[in-house]
Amino acid sequence: MEEKTGIDRELMLDANAAAGLLYEIFGTEMTASPTECAHCGQEGEIGALLAFTQGPGIVLRCSGCENVVIRIVQTPDAIYLDARGAVYLRLAR
Numbered sequence: 001m002e003e004k005t006g007i008d009r010e011l012m013l014d015a016n017a018a019a020g021l022l023y024e025i026f027g028t029e030m031t032a033s034p035t036e037c038a039h040c041g042q043e044g045e046i047g048a049l050l051a052f053t054q055g056p057g058i059v060l061r062c063s064g065c066e067n068v069v070i071r072i073v074q075t076p077d078a079i080y081l082d083a084r085g086a087v088y089l090r091l092a093r
């Protein structure tokens with residue numbers, strides 16, 4: 001069966017692998033937080049996104065359209081967060 005975007009699902013991480021890093025960035029548990037894909041409008045929990053390692057970072061893709069929702073790259077002194085693929089991220093108070 002052909003993948004829509006040709007991505008290799010064998011490179012997928014357990015969503016929990018990204019959860020620890022998201023907790024470090026936001027200081028709160030994010031896996032149950034809702035988000036919306038900017039590409040196809042699918043809404044769901046961050047923990048339901050498809051997590052991949054690509055190069056030096058972690059990539060979270062939409063489970064509906066497989067476009068990139070969130071990218072996280074860590075360097076020795078900083079964390080870069082690219083969330084342009086998300087309409088919003090919700091952080092509970």
Ligand SMILES: [Zn+2]
Binds near residue numbers: 041063
């Ligand atoms: Zn999508």
